[in-house]
């Protein structure tokens with residue numbers, strides 16, 4: 001078994017256990033597929049994780065460092081000036097915790113009893129003291145980066161959950177959030193050990209009114225003893241079904257051979273017992 005993937009999690013981490021929390025990414029998994037969400041959170045078997053995107057993590061880390069310089073000096077980053085954002089990076093004693101995976105910012109949601117959490121990239125603050133949630137993204141594509149693709153709806157939900165979490169923690173949060181989008185250029189003459197990026201700030205007006213209703217749906221899903229429906233057009237399930245089909249003949253053979261081997265081992269146990277009483 002891979003050292004990275006443990007298919008059966010300790011029950012403490014499952015729904016009902018003392019360590020279970022509803023993270024932002026779990027909310028998104030529920031929206032994509034209630035069945036996989038249920039298998040993960042209630043039954044304790046998550047899908048294998050994807051391979052880590054080390055280049056994206058490096059961009060995140062460097063952007064954090066860069067905005068931290070302006071956080072410390074209480075100054076506007078040139079990108080904020082370029083895109084007309086009247087704000088500076090927000091300074092708060094919990095900033096490092098809010099950014100840490102598996103910690104982040106959290107809140108207790110009384111109607112469901114859930115602790116909901118999420119780890120942010122950044123927060124900016126306007127002169128009026130209103131917070132703007134900021135998320136860093138990295139990609140490499142020839143065309144201009146936008147938020148228009150259907151698969152980017154997850155990015156928008158991510159922003160909205162963060163806005164909601166900060167509001168639950170009594171902060172004044174603007175609906176206006178920002179994506180700092182770094183696009184790796186492939187039109188340079190040569191690699192020369194350097195990857196250059198065009199960095200763009202894309203504003204997004206969040207609408208977090210779906211979250212309370214979704215949390216109630218998640219609670220109903222987790223409290224039920226039925227396996228919920230699957231999401232649409234999922235390659236994982238198509239793969240699982242296809243594998244099940246091609247393995248069927250082998251499974252039948254296996255059952256047959258295991259019956260034979262059980263019978264054989266029963267015989268040998270019997271003969272072993274007989275030999276003891278002889």
Ligand code: SF4
Pocket residue numbers: 032033034035036230231232234235236237
């Ligand atoms: S449809 Fe996909 S996401 Fe849903 S249960 Fe199947 S594998 Fe999981």
